[in-house]
Every structure is written in C-alpha cells, then in structure tokens.
Amino acid sequence: MKLTLSTLAVAAGLAFAATSLSAQAETIKIGVTPGPHAQILEAVKPIAAKQGVTIEIVEFSDYVVPNQALDSGDIQANSFQHAPFLDNQKADRGFKIENVASTVTFPLSIYSKKYKSWNDIPEGSTIAIQNDPTNGGRSLLLLQAKGLIKLKDGVGFKPSPLDITDNPKKLKFLEIEAAQTPRTLDDVAAASINTNYATSAGIDPSAIILTEDAKGPYVNIIAVRSVDKDKPWVKVLVDSYHTPDVKNFIEKTFKGSILPSW
Structure with a gap:
C-alpha cells in the first residue's frame, strides 16, 4: 500500500511539474530588421527554447514599423534600434515601450x-x-x-x-x-x-x-511594451541573449564590425 501511495504521489508530482512547465511556456514574436539583428536572434532562439520560450522572428524593412507593431501588440518585443532612436520615437509618437537590455553596437x-x-x-x-x-x-x-x-x-x-x-x-x-x-x-x-x-x-x-569610434551612446537594445517589462519571458529573453555563446557568435560572425555591448 505504501508503494502504491508513493507511486501515486510521484505521478501526481510529475503531472504537476508538467502542468507548471506548460504554464510557463511562451511563444513570443520579436521584430527585427533583416541582416545581423535577425542572425543574432537565430543564435538566441535555441538557448531561450531550453527555458520554455519559443521565439518567432518577424522581419521589417524599415525603422518605423517595428515600434508601431510592438506598441499595438502585434509583436511582443523588438531588437533593431539604439536607445536614442527609441527615445525619439516615444517622444514623437507616444509609444509605451521600454528599453529592457543592451545588445550590440553597430558603428555607423x-x-x-x-x-x-x-x-x-x-x-x-x-x-x-x-x-x-x-x-x-x-x-x-x-x-x-x-x-x-x-x-x-x-x-x-x-x-x-x-x-x-x-x-x-x-x-x-x-x-x-x-x-x-x-x-x-x-x-x-x-x-x-x-x-x-x-x-x-x-x-x-x-x-x-x-x-564612428567604437564607444558612444548608440548601443542597440531590446524593447518591450511597458505592461510586459516584468513578465518572466522578458528575463528569459534577456538572459538568453546575454550568454557567452551569443557573444562568441557575434564576435566570430561579424569580426569586429558589430560589437557585443553587455
């Protein structure tokens, strides 16, 4: 009888764990411009997936639409712009978007x-x-x-x-x-x-x-909606980006033309 109860308890625990994992799983759409930002996010995807966050990459051909899409909720994050550009967009358009992490620097x-x-x-x-x-x-x-x-x-x-x-x-x-x-x-x-x-x-x-010189104010960022900034998937996304594997990918792929900035 004890074995049966123990077995049931283990089974119940496993079921609870599976349910919890399922509840934590997220699929997020991230807006990028074609090229390096998309390539880097491809390197981030498998790292985030191991922590229950599936990334779908959505490419935009300009610098305006990604923030519009984020503000409207069509995507959950974007990674394409530096902080001064986001600040300007927020001032001009009233977007409720937050800078949550530094990514890379692209010397102009x-x-x-x-x-x-x-x-x-x-x-x-x-x-x-x-x-x-x-x-x-x-x-x-x-x-x-x-x-x-x-x-x-x-x-x-x-x-x-x-x-x-x-x-x-x-x-x-x-x-x-x-x-x-x-x-x-x-x-x-x-x-x-x-x-x-x-x-x-x-x-x-x-x-x-x-x-440009390598150091300056134009560090690129990950942005999310203000209402989402404290959600668990945001931390997973940032932590997945800020890994040695992603840093090594950037350094080997772009050979100094793009610099990790965290």
Whole structure:
C-alpha cells in the first residue's frame, strides 16, 4: 500500500511539474530588421527554447514599423534600434515601450563607391544620409566629430542639415529612408549607411571612408511594451541573449564590425 501511495504521489508530482512547465511556456514574436539583428536572434532562439520560450522572428524593412507593431501588440518585443532612436520615437509618437537590455553596437559608417578617402570628395558633392532625425543626426555628428562640418551648439542627438554652421566643402545632403541608403551609392559621392543595411546589401567594408569610434551612446537594445517589462519571458529573453555563446557568435560572425555591448 505504501508503494502504491508513493507511486501515486510521484505521478501526481510529475503531472504537476508538467502542468507548471506548460504554464510557463511562451511563444513570443520579436521584430527585427533583416541582416545581423535577425542572425543574432537565430543564435538566441535555441538557448531561450531550453527555458520554455519559443521565439518567432518577424522581419521589417524599415525603422518605423517595428515600434508601431510592438506598441499595438502585434509583436511582443523588438531588437533593431539604439536607445536614442527609441527615445525619439516615444517622444514623437507616444509609444509605451521600454528599453529592457543592451545588445550590440553597430558603428555607423560613410561609404563611397567613387572615392577611396574622404579627402577625395569634391567640393559641392552630395552625401546621402538617413531621413529620420536620430540616424540622420548621428551621421551629421559623425562628420562633426571628424572635423568636416560644424553644428550649432546644443543640438543634442538630432541635428539636421539646417543646423550646420560651417561646411567647408559646401556639401549637399540627400535625406532618404535609412533602408534605401545603400541604393544611393551609384548616384552620390558618399552615403551614410547603418551597418545592418550595409551588411544586408552586401556592401564591401573596403568602401568605408569614415566610421564612428567604437564607444558612444548608440548601443542597440531590446524593447518591450511597458505592461510586459516584468513578465518572466522578458528575463528569459534577456538572459538568453546575454550568454557567452551569443557573444562568441557575434564576435566570430561579424569580426569586429558589430560589437557585443553587455
């Protein structure tokens, strides 16, 4: 009789454990832009799956829709943007979205198919930059950091071409959607292109004529809705991303063009 009761107790315990595990299991949709962010999430997926969280990766072709989709609940998280961009989106659009973890840094670079160095860029040339305030501003700040233009004092992270106070080469700026900047390279002297879009477009890194320093404020992040930030799956997602396996994947795959930032 004791054996039977023990057996029943074990069986009941196993059933409870199975029910608890089932209750903890989650399937979450994470928005990314094509290229490195999607590749890194593929490396995160099996690690999260071992902890009961199934990741479905949803790719978006621009920088605006992923936050709209997250705010509306169509996806549960996104991993594609740096913190200043999210702050700008929240201020402009009222999104109730939170930064829950740092991921990687993509040093912004300026590429050219026509010229081997910035010094070769002729006076009056057209430079393509992103048309969203944060990334376009970042491009102008890169040019200022290299001593090539000057901007008004106090412009913060979102200067525009209207804020340029000194432009020795009399450069013209073509503002275009970030995802489309690689396509301008045949038509402009140079283009500022976010690393993920340059990688997706197969642009040779040898075309880089200017690049940001490795350290800066533009660390990419994982974002979730404010109402979800304390849910267990968020911790699983972050912990799965912040693992030595994922760090090694980033370092071996991208060879320094993308840097782990945790």
